[in-house]
Amino acid sequence: xxxxxxxxxxxxxxxxxxxxxxxxxxxxxxxxxxxxxxxxxxxxxxxxxxxxxxxxxxxxxxxxxxxxxxxxxxxxxxxxxxxxxxxxxxxxxxxxxxxxxxxxxxxxxxxxxxxxxxxxxxxxxxxxxxxxxxxxxxxxxxxxxxxxxxxxxxxxxxxxxxxxxxxxxxxxxxxxxxxxxxxxxxxxxxxxxxxxxxxxxxxxxxxxxxxxxxxxxxxxxxxxxxxxxxxxxxx
Amino acid sequence: xxxxxxxxxxxxxxxxxxxxxxxxxxxxxxxxxxxxxxxxxxxxxxxxxxxxxxxxxxxxxxxxxxxxxxxxxxxxxxxxxxxxxxxxxxxxxxxxxxxxxxxxxxxxxxxxxxxxxxxxxxxxxxxxxxxxxxxxxxxxxxxxxxxxxxxxxxxxxxxxxxxxxxxxxxxxxxxxxxxxxxxxxxxxxxxxxxxxxxxxxxxxxxxxxxxxxxxxxxxxxxxxxxxxxxxxxxxxxxxxxxxxxxxxxxxxxxxxxxxxxxxxxxxxxxxxxxxxxxxxxxxxxxxxxxxxxxxxxxxxxxxxxxxxxxxxxx
Amino acid sequence: xxxxxxxxxxxxxxxxxxxxxxxxxxxxxxxxxxxxxxxxxxxxxxxxxxxxxxxxxxxxxxxxxxxxxxxxxxxxxxxxxxxxxxxxxxxxxxxxxxxxxxxxxxxxxxxxxxxxxxxxxxxxxxxxxxxxxxxxxxxxxxxxxxxxxxxxxxxxxxxxxxxxxxxxxxxxxxxxxxxxxxxxxxxxxxxxxxxxxxxxxxxxxxxxxxxxxxxxxxxxxxxxxxxxxxxxxxxxxxxxxxxxxxxxxxxxxxxxxxxxxxxxxxxxxxxxxxxxxxxxxxxxxxxxxxxxxx
Numbered sequence: 001x002x003x004x005x006x007x008x009x010x011x012x013x014x015x016x017x018x019x020x021x022x023x024x025x026x027x028x029x030x031x032x033x034x035x036x037x038x039x040x041x042x043x044x045x046x047x048x049x050x051x052x053x054x055x056x057x058x059x060x061x062x063x064x065x066x067x068x069x070x071x072x073x074x075x076x077x078x079x080x081x082x083x084x085x086x087x088x089x090x091x092x093x094x095x096x097x098x099x100x101x102x103x104x105x106x107x108x109x110x111x112x113x114x115x116x117x118x119x120x121x122x123x124x125x126x127x128x129x130x131x132x133x134x135x136x137x138x139x140x141x142x143x144x145x146x147x148x149x150x151x152x153x154x155x156x157x158x159x160x161x162x163x164x165x166x167x168x169x170x171x172x173x174x175x176x177x178x179x180x181x182x183x184x185x186x187x188x189x190x191x192x193x194x195x196x197x198x199x200x201x202x203x204x205x206x207x208x209x210x211x212x213x214x215x216x217x218x219x220x221x222x223x224x225x226x227x228x229x230x231x232x233x234x235x
Numbered sequence: 236x237x238x239x240x241x242x243x244x245x246x247x248x249x250x251x252x253x254x255x256x257x258x259x260x261x262x263x264x265x266x267x268x269x270x271x272x273x274x275x276x277x278x279x280x281x282x283x284x285x286x287x288x289x290x291x292x293x294x295x296x297x298x299x300x301x302x303x304x305x306x307x308x309x310x311x312x313x314x315x316x317x318x319x320x321x322x323x324x325x326x327x328x329x330x331x332x333x334x335x336x337x338x339x340x341x342x343x344x345x346x347x348x349x350x351x352x353x354x355x356x357x358x359x360x361x362x363x364x365x366x367x368x369x370x371x372x373x374x375x376x377x378x379x380x381x382x383x384x385x386x387x388x389x390x391x392x393x394x395x396x397x398x399x400x401x402x403x404x405x406x407x408x409x410x411x412x413x414x415x416x417x418x419x420x421x422x423x424x425x426x427x428x429x430x431x432x433x434x435x436x437x438x439x440x441x442x443x444x445x446x447x448x449x450x451x452x453x454x455x456x457x458x459x460x461x462x463x464x465x466x467x468x469x470x471x472x473x474x475x476x477x478x479x480x481x482x483x484x485x486x487x488x489x490x491x492x493x494x495x496x497x498x499x500x501x502x503x504x505x506x507x508x509x510x511x512x513x514x515x516x517x518x519x520x521x522x523x524x525x526x527x528x529x530x531x532x533x534x535x536x537x538x539x540x541x542x543x544x545x546x547x548x549x
Numbered sequence: 550x551x552x553x554x555x556x557x558x559x560x561x562x563x564x565x566x567x568x569x570x571x572x573x574x575x576x577x578x579x580x581x582x583x584x585x586x587x588x589x590x591x592x593x594x595x596x597x598x599x600x601x602x603x604x605x606x607x608x609x610x611x612x613x614x615x616x617x618x619x620x621x622x623x624x625x626x627x628x629x630x631x632x633x634x635x636x637x638x639x640x641x642x643x644x645x646x647x648x649x650x651x652x653x654x655x656x657x658x659x660x661x662x663x664x665x666x667x668x669x670x671x672x673x674x675x676x677x678x679x680x681x682x683x684x685x686x687x688x689x690x691x692x693x694x695x696x697x698x699x700x701x702x703x704x705x706x707x708x709x710x711x712x713x714x715x716x717x718x719x720x721x722x723x724x725x726x727x728x729x730x731x732x733x734x735x736x737x738x739x740x741x742x743x744x745x746x747x748x749x750x751x752x753x754x755x756x757x758x759x760x761x762x763x764x765x766x767x768x769x770x771x772x773x774x775x776x777x778x779x780x781x782x783x784x785x786x787x788x789x790x791x792x793x794x795x796x797x798x799x800x801x802x803x804x805x806x807x808x809x810x811x812x813x814x815x816x817x818x819x820x821x822x823x824x825x826x827x828x829x830x831x832x833x834x835x836x837x838x839x840x841x842x843x
Binding site for chain 1: 412415
């Protein structure tokens with residue numbers, strides 16, 4: 001197992017955002033994480049990458065306990081993430097944005113810049129390299145966040161709503177890229193409201209509602225699970 | 236192909252730089268007011284070091300005067316009460332500034348306005364504490380005179396060296412990886428953490444650096460004026476002017492605080508000489524206008540308008 | 550000794566009410582529009598100076614001057630709001646921008662005071678015959694009782710306003726959730742400007758009432774009151790009016806009880822110690838929501 005989560009509980013005051021959750025994620029898989037708004041999906045990601053310290057439970061990554069570690073330590077252990085709304089560095093140039101995840105690299109700056117430019121060219125953004133982050137359009141910000149992830153090159157990626165507000169062409173590109181990276185040995189947790197994408201991409205799907213796992217299984221099983229339909233359509 | 240435009244720009248910069256250094260180095264032997272130039276260099280130093288913590292890292296220390304004030308006092312006390320030579324006392328002042336920054340370090344957990352308010356309160360507390368120390372240590376409300384150590388030419392060159400070192404540090408920082416990490420923290424500290432940047436370590440380094448420089452500057456300035464007291468050493472104006480000068484030039488750029496400090500210092504001096512009471516009002520109006528209509532400052536606006544100049548000015 | 554402490558507690562509460570008033574004004578402004586009014590203390594002492602001039606020019610007493618000063622302050626709040634805040638809210642970092650802007654405003658006000666009233670301290674003679682009041686074994690200055698009474702009345706009226714009127718409830722709604730408000734169809738500019746007016750109303754009140762306890766005023770006092778307001782709102786929690794009242798009382802008590810045990814000049818240090826302890830154990834203050842980074 002690459003990532004093992006046991007008995008994970010996170011509370012905010014009286015509200016239990018994540019309630020006794022178990023997860024087992026194998027290497028080179030895509031796991032979909034779905035559930036209605038407020039079901040604790042993003043909170044779960046925030047616990048895994050260290051933004052939140054859970055009240056209870058353990059998180060193991062590559063057989064090492066990581067809960068209680070600081071977010072940057074978890075990132076350096078090899079877990080990368082994206083955000084619901086792209087969080088790029090707005091007052092820095094695009095190249096500097098791409099340097100951010102590789103600041104501890106032993107390679108010289110010049111070869112890192114070269115690599116960054118190469119990635120930028122691949123998404124047709126090379127001529128924007130000296131623009132500032134807040135000069136980009138929404139779609140370009142999404143792309144930049146993706147390229148930044150490529151620079152970061154983590155073994156495990158937590159994707160938080162990668163398809164929201166994304167143009168259909170870009171969306172199918174993201175689909176292909178996720179599958180391509182999985183072939184290269186990356187592991188994904190995919191949080192999305194775009195159920196069609198989640199059903200097509202994932203090997204396993206986990207359904208959260210009110211912080212609890214209410215169903216887990218293969219996409220074709222989840223699709224027709226009564227509890228899932230109920231959770232989405234209301235009781 | 237060689238980029239002649241870029242080469243030409245670099246040449247101009249080097250010429251300006253060398254000319255400025257030669258001129259500033261010669262001032263004590265020229266028929267100009269070296270006190271005037273001394274303070275110009277002092278404000279360039281203060282605005283540039285303030286830029287490290289606010290412009291680059293995004294923390295607004297509204298009690299920035301604390302480091303300067305501590306520097307003046309440590310220098311004066313070590314020289315007058317403990318018999319240290321002035322240069323040693325100034326270096327000790329730098330160390331004391333770093334120590335103070337470590338004491339204040341837990342407040343870096345606070346963000347934005349909260350940090351600014353708390354830092355301001357910390358500086359006020361330090362002022363009350365120092366003003367109330369026994370007179371035989373810190374001189375009470377009368378302060379300490381250093382007239383026996385008065386050597387304006389030496390203190391002038393100390394400030395000259397400190398200014399050059401400070402600008403060099405800021406320049407090095409802006410092209411270093413630490414500089415990128417700091418600006419990431421400024422723009423979005425959570426995203427920076429998710430990229431594997433050790434936020435608390437990086438900002439602590441910036442904080443210590445931003446404390447070291449004004450403490451030393453305070454020590455040199457105390458030597459230059461040869462008298463200190465709690466009111467001038469902990470004057471709000473030190474913080475204010477560091478902020479306004481840096482902002483006017485352009486925060487987060489290397490040249491911004493320099494341009495801002497030179498321009499605003501000359502302006503300030505003119506107004507101060509003519510209308511002492513209006514000086515405060517003009518400064519106030521200037522701050523309001525700056526924040527509301529011109530938040531990027533001179534250099535910030537130029538680079539926004541012509542991004543290719545960013546490599547030269549920023 | 551016991552007597553001394555009792556005395557300190559009484560005056561701590563009476564002064565704490567004024568500090569609370571200062572802090573409430575600042576917190577309503579901060580809570581509603583995330584504007585940190587650095588000029589708060591300067592607004593306050595300009596209230597004191599106006600009361601001073603009115604007692605001279607019109608021959609009325611300090612409390613009567615409130616009738617004129619409070620509406621002026623409220624309208625002045627609306628004016629300042631429309632002059633600065635809508636523009637500030639559009640800037641990159643509104644909190645810091647407002648902090649700096651109102652710092653600039655504080656310099657402008659200080660220079661206005663210097664122009665009109667000069668740098669020398671001014672003082673207002675106590676307007677009433679009876680100067681103190683005996684409660685058991687305690688002598689309490691009449692001025693503090695009066696100002697304490699006015700504070701309590703103001704706080705009660707403010708609470709009724711905040712909890713029972715539509716505008717007041719809208720102000721509390723904005724403080725609690727800024728996004729929800731635009732959905733509910735409340736005009737944020739109208740509510741915010743009224744909140745700013747109330748903030749200045751409260752600080753104008755504090756500026757007049759404080760004369761009854763400390764009759765001497767100087768132009769540089771503004772900054773000390775701003776500092777007190779900061780400490781009070783950090784203690785009570787940023788953005789919470791009720792928290793500010795509690796913070797003010799805590800500050801008043803700490804200052805006055807502390808003064809028994811140490812030299813008067815060092816008494817403010819107690820407040821800073823309190824502040825630092827609060828930051829370490831409960832950074833969001835008594836009533837505040839968590840706003841701490843890492």
